[in-house]
Amino acid sequence: MTWTSYPVPMIRGTVRAPGDKSCSHRALIFAALANGPSRISGLLEGEDVLRTADAVRALGANVEHLGPGEWRVTGVGHFLSPNAPLDFGNSGTGSRLMMGAMAGFGLRAELTGDESLQARPMGRILDPLKSMGASAENDEGGRLPLTFVGSDTLQAIDYALPMASAQVKSAILLAGLNANGETIVREPRATRDHTERMLRGFGAEVDVKRTPDGGREIRLRGGQSLTAMDASIPGDPSSAAFLAAAALISPDGEVLIENVMSNDTRDGFFQVLGLGSMGGHVGAEEAGEAAGERIVSMSAASAPLKGVSVPERLVPSMIDEFPILGVVAAFATGETVVSGAEELRVKESDRIGAVVAMLQANGVEAEERPDGFVVQGCGGPPPGGGLVEARHDHRIAMSALVMGTAAEAPIRVDDISMIATSYPGFMDDMRTLGADIRDD
Ligand code: S3P
Numbered sequence: 001m002t003w004t005s006y007p008v009p010m011i012r013g014t015v016r017a018p019g020d021k022s023c024s025h026r027a028l029i030f031a032a033l034a035n036g037p038s039r040i041s042g043l044l045e046g047e048d049v050l051r052t053a054d055a056v057r058a059l060g061a062n063v064e065h066l067g068p069g070e071w072r073v074t075g076v077g078h079f080l081s082p083n084a085p086l087d088f089g090n091s092g093t094g095s096r097l098m099m100g101a102m103a104g105f106g107l108r109a110e111l112t113g114d115e116s117l118q119a120r121p122m123g124r125i126l127d128p129l130k131s132m133g134a135s136a137e138n139d140e141g142g143r144l145p146l147t148f149v150g151s152d153t154l155q156a157i158d159y160a161l162p163m164a165s166a167q168v169k170s171a172i173l174l175a176g177l178n179a180n181g182e183t184i185v186r187e188p189r190a191t192r193d194h195t196e197r198m199l200r201g202f203g204a205e206v207d208v209k210r211t212p213d214g215g216r217e218i219r220l221r222g223g224q225s226l227t228a229m230d231a232s233i234p235g236d237p238s239s240a241a242f243l244a245a246a247a248l249i250s251p252d253g254e255v256l257i258e259n260v261m262s263n264d265t266r267d268g269f270f271q272v273l274g275l276g277s278m279g280g281h282v283g284a285e286e287a288g289e290a291a292g293e294r295i296v297s298m299s300a301a302s303a304p305l306k307g308v309s310v311p312e313r314l315v316p317s318m319i320d321e322f323p324i325l326g327v328v329a330a331f332a333t334g335e336t337v338v339s340g341a342e343e344l345r346v347k348e349s350d351r352i353g354a355v356v357a358m359l360q361a362n363g364v365e366a367e368e369r370p371d372g373f374v375v376q377g378c379g380g381p382p383p384g385g386g387l388v389e390a391r392h393d394h395r396i397a398m399s400a401l402v403m404g405t406a407a408e409a410p411i412r413v414d415d416i417s418m419i420a421t422s423y424p425g426f427m428d429d430m431r432t433l434g435a436d437i438r439d440d
Contacts, residue, residue: 004412005404006436007384010252015243015429017235017260019044019069021422022166022194023291025052025093027231028063029101029174030202031073032056036228040071042259042290043233047421048091055098058082059109069233077225078105085110085145090117090348090392090421093167096125099148100171103134104178106152112145116348116392119143125171128159132175156181156222163343164316166191166265169218177204179222188215191316192265197292203227214313234290235259237266238320239423242398244300245324246433248273248280249331249381249406253302255433258287262296268310268318269325270298278308278332307334307377315341322373323399326355329375330364330382330403338372348418349391358400361386362411385409394418398426405435 024044029052031038043049045068053071057063059079064072079102086109088095095111099122102109112118123142130136133154139146156179161168169185173195176183196206196218203226207219240260247253262284273280281303284296307329310318315338318325322344329336344351356373359366363383365376384407388400397416404411419426430437 001439002387002412002414003401003416003437003439004410005401006410006438007407008405008434008436011246011250011405011433011435012252012254013433014256014258015432016258017240018423018425019233020236020261021046021048021238022093022192023198023233023293024049025097026170026194026198027233027291028052028056028073029097030198030226031228032059032061032075033077033101033177034075034202034226034228035077037072037074038228039230040073041232042069043071044236045069046424047089048094051087051089051091052094052098055086055088055094058084058086059102075228079107081107082109085112088113088117090114090418092117092120092348095144096122096167097170097174099125099129100174102148102150103129103132103175104152104154105150107150109148110145111148114392117144121346122146124163124165124168128157128168128172129175132157132179134175154179156183158184160186161188164189164191165343166195170195173199173218173220176220176222177224181222183220183222185218186215187218189313189316190214190216190265192263201231201292202229232290234261234293234295237261240298241269241321241324242402242426243429243433244270244273244282244298245328246402246405246430246435247300248303248305248328250302251406253300255300257298257300260296260298262294265317268314269321271314272308272310272318272325273328278328279303279306305332305377307332307336307375309337312340319343320395322351323355323395324402326359326366326373326375327399327403329377330359331380331406332377333379334377336375336377339369340371342371347393349393349396351393351396354391354393354396358388358396361388362403362407381406381408383408384411387412387414390415390418392418394422398423401430401437
């Protein structure tokens, strides 16, 4: 069903960011691996996270939904073979972290997912886990569906990540919990560090050292058990990015987004907007702490925007924000250049192709590069009027709807159902701010 976002004169108001997707998956998985009951509040109840809840339940944890965002997970300290295939839907994070979490137990599990997930590479997870002693069947081509086989005699590894990926790092660390010896993960550039922080919260010892080239070396001793705890999930900066962008590009925009996690492994987009040369009006006020993460109230307001060359060192800390950056770039004056971001090719869609197609369909000059894209800003509202193919990608659908709020003509999106994977309240929040999005 096609949805249309109509241009509106203002985007104003206050909304609360939904629970962070990365932290929500991790809280469920760590609680399920721990012994005893953990209470989780503020959990993102998006489809991706609910698939992870189903998976840990199928592996032996007791998972109870107590109320909105409130969950109790009672782990038994290990996982057992599930009776049915584990279906991770659209979720790369759920499927990849769970392979790491299952690796150290003598179990077999069939894993599957939707069309988008079945097209995404799993070799990046399976290769290191196999060298630790896990195995997989029917995994030709390194894609789902496949049968994953864990081992209770896993060996620690010293692994240099071939790409900057928090999912790969996290899968290896989760496997390392149940391996013999010390697991070492070396990352070329710092990626989101929620696994390291939350492992400490659940009582594990994790040693993290910065390397001189901007990377990290993470060490984890095997044989550590996790202790159940209560966790409150901070708000998702990647979801807040859509709301902030809607304010920035609006002719009259001013929003306050409460409960946003502020973590330097996630804030590249806000750095580029505010501190960088784009000139966006973005502010942050301290608002406490949740699950070892800093929380801020974020404000964003309309501003004349300038194109920017995104520094490659910031790419991992804004890896999910390139679709919405493409939208902001379309409204800016001058050229925006993204490079060193080849990982975008293997997200929920090929995001380099999808962003460029979204912009071109709406009269914006944009060009693909093997490792990024270039956008010629319109110096104000782009023409709009196009139909955007979401390609099973929630962030493409949300970006296109945000763009429609301030383009010259309405923008249509062919499918918005997958927005529920990461931000089920997106439509409500956008309407609260004054967006006019309809299924006509
Ligand atoms: C995530 C890591 C990133 C990110 C994804 C969530 C995580 O993926 O794009 O949305 O929670 O660890 P990669 O590890 O593939 O970079």
